[in-house]
Amino acid sequence: MENKFIERKIEEKLLNLIKTFPIVTLTGCRQCGKSTLLKKLFPDWKYVSLEDLDFRQIATNDPRYFLSLYPEKTIFDEVQRVPDLFSYIQSHIDELDKTEIYILSGSQNFLLMNSISQSRAGRCAILNLSTFSISELKNASLLKENIDECLWTGFYPRIYNQNPSPHDFYRSYIKTYIERDVRELKNISDLSVFHKFICLCAGRTGQILNTTELANETGISVLTVKSWLSILETSGIIFLLKPYYKNFGKRLVKSPKLYFFDSGLVCSLLGMENFQQIQTHYLRGGIFENMIISNYIKECFFKGKNPNAYFWRDSNGLEIDLLIEEFNTIKLFEIKSSSTINEKFFNSLNKISDLFKISKQNINVLYSGEQTFPATPTHGGYISWKDW
Known part of the structure; x- marks a missing residue:
């Protein structure tokens, strides 16, 4: 069975938050299903993993150009790999002044939290994902x-x-x-x-x-x-x-x-x-x-x-x-x-x-x-x- 058929209880909260915030950040341990969940809930959004060296180099060397390629409705996974990107994201979302711009995902919570701490107020909602709960597995039989x-x-x-x-x-x-x-x-x-x-x-x-x-x-x-x-x-x-x-x-x-x-x-x-x-x-x-x-x-x-x-x-x-x-x-x-x-x-x-x-x-x-x-x-x- 593929993970996309296993409903996660966090889905409702995540969908509601992105309607009211320009950024939602989803953190959690590695292999707890973050990428699978985001691709399932937002199939029309672009998905960029900054584990990929090519994307990471562009985001590091020319962050403004990088964000121009992905101006909105984009999922940035493993975003803590480019911590300097956050200040540019902050300026970008202030200019757009709207909701549903970016979803940020990362495994190393502390690096992610440190990076967004300066720009979080009023702009970013944070959710934690973890491995399956008892009820999630029970509901999926x-x-x-x-x-x-x-x-x-x-x-x-x-x-x-x-x-x-x-x-x-x-x-x-x-x-x-x-x-x-x-x-x-x-x-x-x-x-x-x-x-x-x-x-x-x-x-x-x-x-x-x-x-x-x-x-x-x-x-x-x-x-x-x-x-x-x-x-x-x-x-x-x-x-x-x-x-x-x-x-x-x-x-x-x-x-x-x-x-x-x-x-x-x-x-x-x-x-x-x-x-x-x-x-x-x-x-x-x-x-x-x-x-x-x-x-x-x-x-x-x-x-x-x-x-x-x-x-x-x-x-x-x-x-x-x-x-x-x-x-x-x-x-x-x-x-x-x-x-x-x-x-x-x-x-x-x-x-x-x-x-x-x-x-x-x-x-x-x-x-x-x-x-x-x-x-x-x-x-x-x-x-x-x-x-x-």
């Missing part, structure tokens, strides 16, 4: 029935479009994209050290970030750890889930948790060669939690929303895996990789909901079972991962 197979396969579009083995895809992805991009951005002489670092990060998915421990185990400085984490975060590979400590007068953990955007990449970095290996892996629960939380972040991205997602943990070890704050309402979620319902899953949820006067209707267990049971005024609910 492509969601794996087996939770372990789903976790191991991951959510990168190419796996579902061209059917490569996930094991082969992720090994190539790490070499071709992650390590190459990092080498271009940072002068890393020994990529084996970086590879060790990202594997150690995968082994800590769902855990409190400890930069000193990572530095010691990798054999690098804490400053380098923070730099490499920033690269992975801004290029759409990992994200940090912050703790929630507003209005809670207790001693709380204030370091973030580390997660990856894609569970399949985590499994590959952990050395898994088939989905059966995840069934008894010590990190199975953490990988399931990773998928659930990253899926919520993706869904927010696709709606053009900032995800108000956190975790909560006090100094006594009482913890909530996911806290979502929306419209002055707090929702609590416990995440369990078990496929069997168990009332013990509500122990922490009930304690915290009682302590902070949170309605039982706003507490749920997210689990790997098949059935969803909505919360009631007197009891929390169970949400199947397939309905998340």
